Amino acid sequence: MRLAVECAPSLRMIFVRWVSMVLALMPKSAAALQCAVAAARGPLIRDLRARLTEVEGLYLNRLMKTRDANEGLAAFLARRAPTWEHV
Numbered sequence: 001m002r003l004a005v006e007c008a009p010s011l012r013m014i015f016v017r018w019v020s021m022v023l024a025l026m027p028k029s030a031a032a033l034q035c036a037v038a039a040a041r042g043p044l045i046r047d048l049r050a051r052l053t054e055v056e057g058l059y060l061n062r063l064m065k066t067r068d069a070n071e072g073l074a075a076f077l078a079r080r081a082p083t084w085e086h087v
Helices: 002-025 030-061 067-078
Strands: none
16 A cells, blocks of 8 residues: 555656646647657567567477477366476
């Protein structure tokens, strides 16, 4: 409870700033805002897609070759708790 009380003023301030930002953007052109958002997100999306390919490789080529991965899937399908071998 104490943490909530201590965080309340900062959460309130964040909310007030968010509302003021939204109010400032409301009269702007929706088309211009959409383009600005797309431009801002572009690098993030490219990085995410590149990283996703890397993580997918780890998942398929490393994790799914372990006995634990197969045990996890088998346990899920059999609706039972897995027995991990940690290999």
